[in-house]
Amino acid sequence: MLARSLAVLLALELGLYCIAGVWLWSAHGLSPRLAVLAALASALAVRFALVALSFALAHVYRGQVPATVSLAPRRRIKLYASEFLAFTLLFTLIQPLAHRLVTRPDQRTRRLSIPAIVLIPGIYCNAGAWWWMRGRLEAAGLSGLFAATLEPPLASIDELASQLSLQIESLCATTGARRVVLVGHSMGGLIARTYIRNFGGAARVAKLITLASPHHGSALARWAVGLGGQQLRPGHPWLAKLNANESEPSPVPIVSLFSWHDNLVVPQSSAELVHADSIAFVGIGHLSLLFSDEVARRLYQEISAATQK
Numbered sequence: 001m002l003a004r005s006l007a008v009l010l011a012l013e014l015g016l017y018c019i020a021g022v023w024l025w026s027a028h029g030l031s032p033r034l035a036v037l038a039a040l041a042s043a044l045a046v047r048f049a050l051v052a053l054s055f056a057l058a059h060v061y062r063g064q065v066p067a068t069v070s071l072a073p074r075r076r077i078k079l080y081a082s083e084f085l086a087f088t089l090l091f092t093l094i095q096p097l098a099h100r101l102v103t104r105p106d107q108r109t110r111r112l113s114i115p116a117i118v119l120i121p122g123i124y125c126n127a128g129a130w131w132w133m134r135g136r137l138e139a140a141g142l143s144g145l146f147a148a149t150l151e152p153p154l155a156s157i158d159e160l161a162s163q164l165s166l167q168i169e170s171l172c173a174t175t176g177a178r179r180v181v182l183v184g185h186s187m188g189g190l191i192a193r194t195y196i197r198n199f200g201g202a203a204r205v206a207k208l209i210t211l212a213s214p215h216h217g218s219a220l221a222r223w224a225v226g227l228g229g230q231q232l233r234p235g236h237p238w239l240a241k242l243n244a245n246e247s248e249p250s251p252v253p254i255v256s257l258f259s260w261h262d263n264l265v266v267p268q269s270s271a272e273l274v275h276a277d278s279i280a281f282v283g284i285g286h287l288s289l290l291f292s293d294e295v296a297r298r299l300y301q302e303i304s305a306a307t308q309k
Contacts, residue, residue, distance in 0.1 A: 001151045002126045006096040013043065044088070051084045054220070054263040054286075061219035063267025069260040069282045076283075079261055083285030090129060090287060098128030102147050112144045114307045115206045116177040118168060119147040122186025122212075123228055126151070129185065129290055136296040142303060146171055150191065154226030157187065157238070161194035168195075168204060179206040181306045183299065185290060186265070187228060189213025189256075193242060202251035207306035209255045209299065212262055212289050216243065216270040234270075250275045255302050257295065259284045 020039065030038070071079065094101065117137075119130040127147035134145050148167055150160040168180055182205055184192040189210030195201040196208065214221070217234035224232060231238040256278045258271030264286040265271055272278045281294060289295050 002153045058263040058266045061266045082288040086287035095128040098126045101131045102127040111176040115179040117145045117181045120184040120188030122188045140300045156227035165199040183209045185211045205252045207253045211257045214265045214270045218265045246274045262286045
C-alpha cells in the first residue's frame with residue numbers, strides 16, 4: 001500500500017513537472033534539456049527544504065545534549081547532506097520499489113536453528129527501508145533476516161503490533177525458529193514493545209534492539225498524520241500507558257541505539273529507556289542511521305550476541 005501510494009505521488013509530481021516544462025518551453029522558449037534540468041532541480045529542492053525544515057525544528061525543540069557531541073562545520077555539513085540523500089533515496093526510489101527489493105519470508109523456507117531476525121520499519125516506511133542495512137548485515141555473516149511491512153501506514157501502533165504478531169508466528173512456523181530478535185527503527189521500536197507487552201511477545205523475543213525510537217515521544221509528532229503518529233506525541237495517554245512501568249525490569253533484554261543529532265526524534269534523549277542499555281551515536285540523522293556503517297557494525301554485534309546464546 002505504501003509503495004503504491006508513493007509511486008502515485010511520484011507520478012503526480014512528475015506530471016506537474018511535465019506541465020511546468022511545457023509551459024516554460026512554450027511561453028519562454030526554454031529548451032527541453034533546460035526544462036528537464038529545472039524539473040530535476042525543483043524535485044531536489046523540495047526534498048532539501050523538507051530535510052532542512054526537520055533540522056530547524058529539531059534545533060527549536062532540542063533537549064539537553066552533551067557538550068562533547070558538538071560537531072565541527074565540515075561534519076555538520078556531512079550530517080545534513082547524508083540525511084538529504086537518505087530521505088531522497090528512501091522515498092523516491094527504494095520504498096516505491098520495495099516489492100522488488102525485499103524477499104518475502106515464504107520464499108525463504110529453509111529451517112533456522114537460531115532465532116530469526118525481524119527488521120521492523122518506522123512510521124510511513126515499509127520493508128524497503130531496511131534494504132541497505134539488511135544487505136550489510138547479511139554480508140557480515142548474519143542469516144535469517146526478514147524485513148516486515150506493516151500496513152496501512154496511518155494505522156494505530158496497536159493495530160500494527162497485532163499484524164507483527166501474526167507475521168512472527170507465520171515466520172516461526174515457516175522457518176522452525178522458536179524465537180526472534182526484533183530490530184525496530186523509529187516507531188518500529190514502539191510497535192515491537194507493544195507486541196511484547198500486549199500480544200504475548202515476551203515468550204518469542206530473545207532480544208529487542210530499537211534504533212532511533214521515540215520511546216517518550218517526539219515534539220515533531222505534533223505534525224504527524226494518522227493514529228500512530230498521534231500516539232507519538234509527548235504526553236499522549238497511549239504513550240504514558242506504554243511507559244507506565246518503565247522503572248521495572250523488562251521481560252526481554254532491550255538495547256536502544258540512537259543519535260544525538262537525530263532530526264526527527266526530539267528531544268533526542270526520548271530514545272533512552274530506564275531498563276534498556278542505551279548506546280548513542282554522533283553526527284548521524286534519523287534516516288541516515290539506516291545507511292550507516294558504524295550503526296551496521298553495532299547492530300551486528302548486538303544481534304550476534306543474541307543469536308549465539
